[in-house]
Amino acid sequence: MTAGAAELAPEGTTTYAVRCLDLSYRFGTHTAVDHVDLDIAPGEMFGLLGPNGAGKTTTIRMLTTLLKPMTGTVRVFGIDAAARPMQVRRVIGYVPQMLSADANLTGLENVELFARLFDVPRKTRASRVAGALGAMGLTEAAGRLAGTYSGGMIRRLELAQALVNAPRLLVLDEPTVGLDPIARGDVWEYIAKLRADHQMTVLMTTHYMDEADAYCDRVSLMHRGTIRATGRPADLRAGLFDGATLDDVFRHYTGDTLDKGQEEGGIRDVRRARRTARRLG
Amino acid sequence: MTYAAPGAPPAAWVDPPAVRDNPVAALRRLASRIVTLCWVELRKIRHDRTELYTRAIQPALWLLIYGEVFTRLHAIPMPKGISYLAYLSPGILAQSALFIAIFYGIQIIWERDAGVLTKLMVTPTPRSALITGKAFAAGVRSLVQGVVVLIIAALLGVALTTNPLKLIGAMVILVLGSAFFACLSMSIAGIALARDRLMGIGQAITMPLFFSSSALYPTRYMPGWLQAISKANPLTYEVEALRGLLIGWPTTLWLDTVVLAGATVASITCAALLLPRLANR
Numbered sequence: 001m002t003a004g005a006a007e008l009a010p011e012g013t014t015t016y017a018v019r020c021l022d023l024s025y026r027f028g029t030h031t032a033v034d035h036v037d038l039d040i041a042p043g044e045m046f047g048l049l050g051p052n053g054a055g056k057t058t059t060i061r062m063l064t065t066l067l068k069p070m071t072g073t074v075r076v077f078g079i080d081a082a083a084r085p086m087q088v089r090r091v092i093g094y095v096p097q098m099l100s101a102d103a104n105l106t107g108l109e110n111v112e113l114f115a116r117l118f119d120v121p122r123k124t125r126a127s128r129v130a131g132a133l134g135a136m137g138l139t140e141a142a143g144r145l146a147g148t149y150s151g152g153m154i155r156r157l158e159l160a161q162a163l164v165n166a167p168r169l170l171v172l173d174e175p176t177v178g179l180d181p182i183a184r185g186d187v188w189e190y191i192a193k194l195r196a197d198h199q200m201t202v203l204m205t206t207h208y209m210d211e212a213d214a215y216c217d218r219v220s221l222m223h224r225g226t227i228r229a230t231g232r233p234a235d236l237r238a239g240l241f242d243g244a245t246l247d248d249v250f251r252h253y254t255g256d257t258l259d260k261g262q263e264e265g266g267i268r269d270v271r272r273a274r275r276t277a278r279r280l281g
Numbered sequence: 282m283t284y285a286a287p288g289a290p291p292a293a294w295v296d297p298p299a300v301r302d303n304p305v306a307a308l309r310r311l312a313s314r315i316v317t318l319c320w321v322e323l324r325k326i327r328h329d330r331t332e333l334y335t336r337a338i339q340p341a342l343w344l345l346i347y348g349e350v351f352t353r354l355h356a357i358p359m360p361k362g363i364s365y366l367a368y369l370s371p372g373i374l375a376q377s378a379l380f381i382a383i384f385y386g387i388q389i390i391w392e393r394d395a396g397v398l399t400k401l402m403v404t405p406t407p408r409s410a411l412i413t414g415k416a417f418a419a420g421v422r423s424l425v426q427g428v429v430v431l432i433i434a435a436l437l438g439v440a441l442t443t444n445p446l447k448l449i450g451a452m453v454i455l456v457l458g459s460a461f462f463a464c465l466s467m468s469i470a471g472i473a474l475a476r477d478r479l480m481g482i483g484q485a486i487t488m489p490l491f492f493s494s495s496a497l498y499p500t501r502y503m504p505g506w507l508q509a510i511s512k513a514n515p516l517t518y519e520v521e522a523l524r525g526l527l528i529g530w531p532t533t534l535w536l537d538t539v540v541l542a543g544a545t546v547a548s549i550t551c552a553a554l555l556l557p558r559l560a561n562r
Binding site for chain 2 (some may be wrong): 090097099102107114119
């Protein structure tokens with residue numbers, strides 16, 4: 001048995017899809033993530049909420065093996081992300097906040113690129129690529145350059161890229177930022193369908209509280225590098241007062257409004273969000 | 282619980298293959314990533330050939346104007362039977378590849394800004410394989426461009442070798458040279474971190490690299506200090522090898538190849554080490 005197979009817990013036997021314990025990361029003197037504990041159950045749709053600069057993306061970066069935690073551990077389906085990054089990458093599908101589809105390749109080529117990078121065998125590659133594109137409703141547009149796609153289509157193409165590896169965990173960093181309301185609804189519909197069809201675990205970050213409320217099983221509210229509250233959106237709202245929104249819950253636990261929190265994001269966060277919105281046009 | 286590939290039977294959706302951490306598997310993965318990233322480059326060239334044509338203008342001008350005028354001037358003494366234009370052609374071929382390769386640092390910063398790099402780094406692709414793949418992709422683009430330059434040279438009456446082994450050797454040298462300069466550029470990108478800064482540095486080093494090599498004139502006509510710089514300049518070894526293979530110019534081919542291959546391995550290592558600094562910026 002290989003190292004990877006030995007570490008990968010069989011499906012249905014892992015208690016946690018993701019388990020972060022005492023996770024911290026600093027950039028110079030700024031503590032981006034401060035002793036965070038986080039558990040996500042298999043099959044769960046989990047939202048990590050908070051304004052720009054809250055530490056969501058840094059947490060995601062540690063979880064996706066892009067950064068090594070300075071303290072603590074991250075395990076994905078039982079695999080230590082710092083010790084076995086290659087194995088963790090094989091079970092993750094990742095869609096970054098910024099538009100990452102290559103405008104100079106067709107939709108088909110964009111997905112095939114990731115099928116190759118994930119070592120999908122040549123025999124099954126074409127059917128996998130076609131299946132992923134079909135699941136995202138992009139079969140007809142597959143032969144067109146991605147540069148000609150609408151914003152919503154590009155997001156769906158990125159989901160198809162993330163899906164081609166048949167991931168057990170789908171990580172979405174601000175999946176609907178910059179999209180108009182119709183395209184946002186469209187993208188969520190596809191994510192929900194995917195989850196229903198494949199019982200996939202989904203971890204997403206967002207600062208749209210309404211979307212988290214509507215689609216997430218559980219959420220964690222993150223502020224200034226720490227998790228202030230975790231629970232089902234309905235429970236968090238009910239625990240506050242009748243008619244409370246997630247925004248109210250956020251204000252209650254952080255003493256801040258989300259809008260004020262947004263202003264705390266560094267120039268890079270703001271620039272990144274604007275760039276994505278501009279490209280989505 | 283089983284996973285079904287979108288649009289495919291459930292049996293197709295299986296646990297991801299485990300990775301064997303042995304040298305043979307690592308080499309196979311490296312070869313696979315090189316092939317994949319070269320495939321992407323060829324697809325892009327196929328979709329948009331504009332760059333191929335516009336990039337042909339500069340070498341055409343060097344050969345047509347500079348080459349023709351200096352051939353008539355007889356300013357640089359040549360051995361009997363070799364025209365200055367023939368001497369110049371391999372130099373312009375290497376220059377053309379250099380200008381293409383130097384662009385890869387800017388490209389990788391653009392990929393970082395667009396989220397492409399992050400997504401590539403969350404695939405089971407080691408940093409060194411990603412850099413090597415990109416380096417060879419630069420080589421593939423240079424080869425395509427090189428064919429255009431050689432056609433122009435042949436049309437101007439330069440007698441190039443028709444020996445297939447020597448032509449293959451020239452292709453190998455051109456790929457190695459492009460890989461080195463692409464990695465040099467990506468290494469600088471890992472230090473400069475911003476596109477504007479890199480463009481300035483790129484412009485500042487490209488022409489000195491070119492003029493301090495033997496692309497335009499034999500090194501024996503250079504002042505002593507410039508000869509020393511020329512000996513440390515990998516472009517000199519690339520030009521000399523190309524010259525030896527394409528027009529039969531006397532050179533130490535094994536030395537040129539060893540220096541170029543060694544410089545390429547060193548630059549791949551350097552760029553791979555600096556990649557996380559660039560990606561996590």
